[in-house]
Amino acid sequence: MAFVASKGPSRRLHGVRRVWAGLSAGDRIVVLLFALIVSVAIAGPWLAPHPTMTADPAQRLLPPSLEHWLGTDDNGIDVFSRLLAAPRTDVTIALVATLLSVLVGAPLGVLAGLFESHPRRVLSLTGEGMLRLLDVLQAFPVFILAMVLVAIRGPGTENVILAVAFVNFPVFLRLVRSELLSLRQRPFAEAARAIGRSDLAAAFVHLLPNALPTVVVQLSVTVGFAVLLTAGLSFVGAGIRPPTPELGAMIAGGAKFMALGQWWVSLFPGLALGAIVFVCGLFGEVIGRALEPGASSAPRRRRAPPLAAAAAATNAPAADPQALLAVDRLSLIGDDPEAPLLETMSLSLRPGERLGIVGVAGAGKSLLLRTVLALPPPGTTVRGRVRFEGRDLETLPAAELRRLRGATLAAILPNAKAQLNPLVRIGDFMAAQIRAHVRCSEAEARRRAAKMLVAVGLTDPERRLDAYPHELSGGMAQRVCIAIALLHRPRLLVADEPTAGLDVTVQRQVLDLMLKLSKEQNVAQIVATRDLGIVAHYCDTVAVLEGGRLVEMGPVAAVLTAPSSAVTHRLIAASRGETA
Known part of the structure; x- marks a missing residue:
């Protein structure tokens, strides 16, 4: 404790000096x-x-002089x-x-x-x-x-x-x-x-x-x-x-x-x-x-062609009694009811299953994941149902939904550093997440946070807990986000572009870690990405989106080797550097 107490003022003094030098x-x-x-x-x-x-009438209205400067x-x-x-x-x-x-x-x-x-x-x-x-x-x-x-x-x-x-x-x-x-x-x-x-x-x-x-x-x-x-x-x-x-x-x-x-x-x-x-x-x-920390409007969705709609209807799964997550005819309506942001999507996910969501930019991947998390964009209307563990997320009371998020239902959102508060240390941020769901002391929350950082492969956890987001590399920040998502051993992990902005080596480490945790803890995962290679190596099932519609869905091997839609053909060709 004496070491920590002597370290605080020194850090603050160093921070003041650094600001002054800048x-x-x-x-x-x-x-x-x-x-x-x-x-x-x-x-x-x-x-x-x-x-x-004290008034002095004898000195009244004297002009500036050596005795009275002004x-x-x-x-x-x-x-x-x-x-x-x-x-x-x-x-x-x-x-x-x-x-x-x-x-x-x-x-x-x-x-x-x-x-x-x-x-x-x-x-x-x-x-x-x-x-x-x-x-x-x-x-x-x-x-x-x-x-x-x-x-x-x-x-x-x-x-x-x-x-x-x-x-x-x-x-x-x-x-x-x-x-x-x-x-x-x-x-x-x-x-x-x-x-x-x-x-x-x-x-x-x-x-x-x-x-x-x-x-x-x-x-x-x-x-x-x-x-x-x-x-x-x-x-x-x-x-x-x-x-x-x-x-x-x-x-x-x-x-x-x-x-x-x-x-x-x-x-x-x-x-x-x-x-x-x-x-x-x-x-x-x-x-x-x-x-200042150291250091849009969404594109208009195109209506899918009739062929895509038919494919979506064909691939819509039947109700699965063992499903952990069941999305039933989900639509997301924005400003224009005639051009929904998401249209009539149905899919399901069992415990331990890994689902990949693929599509070009603007296909609706992030919108789908946000709606699954019951976080649709402001001003939109959700139709259909999203059931998690048999409960309809759209009708859950706000307090129960908050207890669910971050504990049983966890998320890894895009751009890891942007998810971390730039003015809050990593340890304080993780402790706040722990104490939002578990009654414990600040010291106990910090101990749990340090243990989870070690579990996701970060060395020197005490130093990482004292760091601000801008002091971490992209890979470290992503591991911190994964650690936060897994603090309460969730049953479903929703990851939106979890490797965006990371180099190839760090991407592999992050994905291997997610795969390991999925197998060891039977965590179901939804991974939205534009990289078909990630889906091929780390997912069991793949869903292809275009213009806010589900155009094809099935086992990864079947969809990538024998695609039934033109959209999937184009994605495969693009991943190989070919022209569809």
């Missing part, structure tokens, strides 16, 4: 300027060479000293108000994104109502709304903070909502659902952390805006009252002397205010770039 010269200047602003906000009052709130104001107080003390008020109010707006707006944004398209009418109306209420709030000018709120509650630091937070939280609500709607379509989000995480858990654990770069950029910009808003409220007398050093009040107090030639009283506070807002905006851009 910054450009301009970005480093921005970071240093922001650090200077924060330092002045913390220590400014103690660094002031003169009193900041002159004095109408109360005889040194302007430079007040400039050193003012950021503590403005920056503190801005930071607290902005953090409060994030703490309120971000969770509400997650809920709004989840509820907006929720199938339950009550939740859908709740999400829609939240957005309409925001429209009403944001219809008012921000400054006027903040003034009204302060006027209702009265002046004071706490009330200014609440007013600034209230007018800013809708920004983060809408931002997080839009990021959530975008991120939920990413492969790692779909993988989180496939391993049994609830929509709410996936949103807060996987999606919200990945929205942080965008949120941080907006947060820094909002801090600058909050400083400006605080100064504006003080300028009109609705914010911080004199003699507290505050930039807006200083500008307001000196504005009337500009026409008399005493320009320094309001000019220097105005320049300081502009510099703070500008640096905060630039700092957000720098941090946003630093936090």
Whole structure:
């Protein structure tokens, strides 16, 4: 334990150094300027060479000099000293108000994104109502709304903070909502659902952390805006009252002397205010770039020709009482009911059987597997039945379906690295998958994860558990995904292009591992691929798809040696480099 404790700070320090080394010269200047602003906000009052709130009528409105570098104001107080003390008020109010707006707006944004398209009418109306209420709030000018709120509650630091937070939280609500709607379509989000995480858990654990770069950029910009808003409220007398050093009040107090030639009283506070807002905006851009992880619409389906439809009907299997998975006349309807994405597919799979799904790009392989997992694309309608262990997946309650996914029914989705959360260590990701289905401690979950990594052929499991996805090779990431899929000894493994992007040697290792696990644990497998060689060597049965239809299905040897459809002929010819 002592070794782990001493290792953590060293790793974090190394990470900070690496981020700093990756910054450009301009970005480093921005970071240093922001650090200077924060330092002045913390220590400014103690660094002031003169009193900041004690009037001296004898020193009233003195121009800049060696004694008073930026002159004095109408109360005889040194302007430079007040400039050193003012950021503590403005920056503190801005930071607290902005953090409060994030703490309120971000969770509400997650809920709004989840509820907006929720199938339950009550939740859908709740999400829609939240957005309409925001429209009403944001219809008012921000400054006027903040003034009204302060006027209702009265002046004071706490009330200014609440007013600034209230007018800013809708920004983060809408931002997080839009990021959530975008991120939920990413492969790692779909993988989180496939391993049994609830929509709410996936949103807060996987999606919200990945929205942080965008949120941080907006947060820094909002801090600058909050400083400006605080100064504006003080300028009109609705914010911080004199003699507290505050930039807006200083500008307001000196504005009337500009026409008399005493320009320094309001000019220097105005320049300081502009510099703070500008640096905060630039700092957000720098941090946003630093936090980025290291590093479409589906094609329109063609209707199959009548011959293909006849072949599909001929090859549709009869009901199998021993089937682990039974797909009965499955159709997937998109925007155009006349051109379904999947049409009238029927197939079955017994325990330990390995089924290969082949076809050209756009044939419907991935759509079929997603529908089998009860994860059809948003906006589509499923017709027919998908039965797993005798239960219709489309009619299962959401909670029972989550318990099923990742445990009895597991998936390996395409592009292994994209399935892993880029901001979460492998060990934390695997532990979350284990604890989604089994009650155990964090330490026990980590022990199980390490044991499974060894089972799939990864050496030094503790090091792999501490790694981020970008620190793994493609083969390692694929093995991690296989380990995650097999953590709970599933009965059916659904693999979509499991060897895509891997070199030939790693492909062979991954496929040999899947074959070994299938034989040892009697795991049924569905493998979607464009590689007929994989099907020939690793599958028992093959199904050929074209245009969302099943055109041929049967034992691998029979289909590949004596194909009955023109589609299969073309695939075989293409695999040999021939022209059909």
